Amino acid sequence: MIDEDLLSALFNRLGQRDDLGPAERQALCEAAGDVRTISAGRDISRLGERPKTSTLLSHGLTARYNLLEDGGRQITAFHIAGDFVDLHGFLLKTMDHGVRAMSECTVVSFPHPALVRITEQFPHLTRMLWLATLLDSAIHRQWLVTKGRMTALNQMAHLLCEHLLRAKVVGIAVGNRFPFPITQADLADALGISSVHVNRTLQELRSLELVEWEDGWVTIRYEAGLRRLAEFDDTYLHLRQEPR
Amino acid sequence: MIDEDLLSALFNRLGQRDDLGPAERQALCEAAGDVRTISAGRDISRLGERPKTSTLLSHGLTARYNLLEDGGRQITAFHIAGDFVDLHGFLLKTMDHGVRAMSECTVVSFPHPALVRITEQFPHLTRMLWLATLLDSAIHRQWLVTKGRMTALNQMAHLLCEHLLRAKVVGIAVGNRFPFPITQADLADALGISSVHVNRTLQELRSLELVEWEDGWVTIRYEAGLRRLAEFDDTYLHLRQEPR
DNA sequence: CGGTTAATTGACCCACTTCAAGCGCGGTGG
């Protein structure tokens, strides 16, 4: 059975939404398979694969992405410690996107048969895992809104507000700073804009004295202003603790 | 207990992904609460609400939407017969978007306590309901890809390919025709473009002899061509029947 | 010190927006 430390970010994340009992924590520890380290730039999963485990990110940053015929790429999600990168693979069975390690990552695998057992024996824990995928989904919807109806500047501001909050929840933020080790080209693929425009937009955020971004660390200098710019409302992250 | 007919589209949709046993079908029928008709333009659910039931769409068309400060609107999903419009409300507890009836709709409500009971007594059915929300999520991701990296023309083509297939799955398509009773302004809010541009883009799809759109019905005239234009690959709809 | 990758900048271009006006049609009230 694995060390509970590896799951602490997950416990933080789920615990922020509802209490997890000791039996449930133990069930998760027992369901865990092997622990691996994956180096930056490697794919954790590829389009079309049929995974037999789901992968919890214990440390690092990953991205879900799809490629287009012209070689373009769209990143549809980032994941940090405490996130499952492909829990949906448990039931979807076939990956409809790739998952790439954007930094060195530590991951814990959960064999699908063990997850089936959880659904048979731990209804509340099952709902919490289901919830974890619903939170992903809520973030997708929010990205659709910002991508569809906001300028690059607002969109980028929104992404940074979101990540600050997510980083705080799992305890990897340091004050208003959090790690975000991606290139401007990666960010462009997430926002659906060109890397040239990312560069100019970032400069604007800097000149507005809202954000700094150095050596893979983002500092939010003026959170209230950034939130206003992004029309950020954290409802969609569902951070209330309540019976689920 | 309600008439099984009201759930037939749901059975079609789930049954396309895995077998549902008689006991599971019956459990769903027993979990159902009241049946209502909602007239076009009405909200089924609003931002910030805390629903006590989840709503299955048995007939009609609905849209999830978010509003922006400037009065703009982004539609993040359409739902047709057999789709739950807010199954995620079961665990998210608070709605992070509105749901609007785009046509007259027949809906079946499922009280959340009944869904809790399903998670306690029917693990496989629970996984199938979970799957239903994962399919929503997969569609969100696909929209992110098309919205981020495709032109309005390709995006619109993609949406129509998607809806043709979804309509076929639940049996509301007639050949290559399906109902889609929305205005061009609604479509603009879904694609994240202006209604003027929707109009011009639709004209182009028509002039390419790929699509017709009259009286709320879409006819796909040349599906292969439309798919090529949209780079449409149905993997993300996960239409294979297999153990889940 | 060459080689590579990321960040930056300038110049020009285009997909899509905005604004504004006109049109077709079903619904309604007199």
Added chain:
DNA sequence: CCACCGCGCTTGAAGTGGGTCAATTAACCG
């Protein structure tokens, strides 16, 4: 039965956010 209204669709013209191309600089690395 018709005049009018409102909504959705259509079209034109002008403006802009962001794209593309291409070159330069900066940082790192063996």
